[in-house]
Amino acid sequence: MPTSSHSRAGVASVCAAALTLSGLLLTGMATAQTAAAADPAGYPNVRINEVTSSNSDTVELYNTGSAAVSISGWKMSDDSFSPQSFSPSSGTIPAGGFVTFDSPKGLGDADKLVIYTSGGTVVDRVEWATGRAKPAMARCGGDGNGAWVTTTSSSTFGAPNAAGCPSSVPAASRVRLNEVSSNGSDTVELYNGGTSAISIGAWKYVDGDASHSPASVSSSTGATSIPAGGYLTFDSTIGLGDNDSVFLIDAGGNSIDSATWAADGAKPSYERCANAIGRFRTAVTATPGAQNSCSGNTGGDGDGGGDGDGGPEAGELLGGGGSLTSGCTPEAPSGTGSAPSSALAWPGGLDVTIADNVCAFTTSTGTEGRDLSGLAFDPAHPSVLWAAKNKNWLYKLVKSNGKWIPDATWSATGKQIRFAGGSGEPDAEGLTVGGNGHIYVTSERDNTDKEAPKNTIMEFDPASTGSTLSPIHQWDMTAQFPQLDTGSKDDANLGFEGVGYVPDSWLTANGWTDPRTGTAYNPAAYPLHGSGLFFAGLEWDGSLHVYGLNSDGTYTTFGSIPTSKASVMDVTFDNGTQRLVATCDNTCGGTHTFMKVNASGALVPDVTYTKPAVMPTDNLEGFALAPASTCVSGFREAVWSDDGVYGFGAGSSSYGHALYSGSFPC
Incomplete structure (x- = not known):
């Protein structure tokens, strides 16, 4: 449900961390501006994407923009010779396309590569230490935008880099250039998106003037490290101007990040939108030391829109979407709060894509596309994703052309679910796959009587035929939550929001203490319960119950567990991390708390991650991690569902979509 009721006093707000930063300038840029007259539109969108110093000394360029860019007459240099012409595989790089060429002069073990327009303007630059470009150096985490790392497999010239990327990006590569200003102060801002502080004591930076030597970051700031989730700013001692660049280099001489802009592109500021991961755009207001506002941005492709990191941005967001025409009525998010200050940045890849068709989940009980809530992968069938819709519908989803769509062999339009006896309309919020392969769905209330709570867990056999499903078993826990039975539909709507099945084997292996006995949990003491327990998340206070x-329709209560969250919207057990994950939507800033069994046998919060920053701050009530068996190059899929299908609002590519797909480390 959209969490409008979270404004009530009973739900605590969660505080956000404050973040910080500081400034720089350059004069005498007439030469660069004259050269810029010959620069093609969109040149800042072209990025070096992959390079090898083995055998062919091949270089790959990638166009992050939305329009083709001519590279006719462009040149390259390394650290030992003047710019020379090269012969690319094509004289034009299409939008989102690749061009390759073999270096006209060999690239060494420890070298650098600089690309120039025909007018002599620096487009991009990359440096590497001994052996780092063997088999290749490539941007990982997004073509044209990811972090520079050494590939772990064969090169991927002319194709996306994902196949050659390592399983994890080095911690230092989580530091990104986040904002640049050439408007008098010449300020550079760095942001650490990693989970630990990064030492920058020997790091350097340089601008787009090939005659300049790199300058010390630490000498310009007085700082020697950047805290996790923190900002660092400094005023350039080199100076920044029009048609210029900033390149960040670590202590080993390896490139970390870069930004390039056209005339006036960094006036008053050139910033990433979304903050920390989005593509660079000209901003109306500089925000040094704080999160980029991304309001009133101008420019874009061909006008200072060079990517540098290049994740999608609000309004152009995510890719893979479609325009909203008819069939659903998106609902703006409500109940937005802040993420806790202790929350760490999302550890997965930077890229997130829209993963469903527009207005895909309309039903016969209403034309809205809203209210896709709980999500769960099927451990026995990793290519299947189950989804619950609040208006008493269940979907079996499969992947097709990069999108999750209803499995037509099960039901192309989803199946309605009922309470036991075939009556009522469950307000289906969460679901999980049990050890027997059955689908267990939670309901907060009966949609035919919204003022009364009905906190139940229902068991459905997915092999059942017909368009309407009735539960094999149903367990009603409503009496345990009298605080929800006040006659208010808002209170009634704060019950079971998510549920996760946790195998007995994990609970016993990790030494979980049975709250009923105060001793180690012994599954044999509960002979009718099956092979695991069910953890239901209560939206009212963020607790797990x-x-x-039991197979006879009764249930055993093992008490409640705090999650440190104001609310819980989804619960999932992840075998890959060996953690139980409690998810909170925008009420808690869009966060995921991974819980473990501690040395005392209690289930406690271990670490909390934010959602990927590029995603909208909506009522993202569903969250699922693909089984570890699906891992490719060290990552697996993560999926979120928006029960308001609002995206970034009317006119955005995400408007009318419910599902988002990203990645998470294996």
């Missing part, structure tokens, strides 16, 4: 669901 643990149940053994």
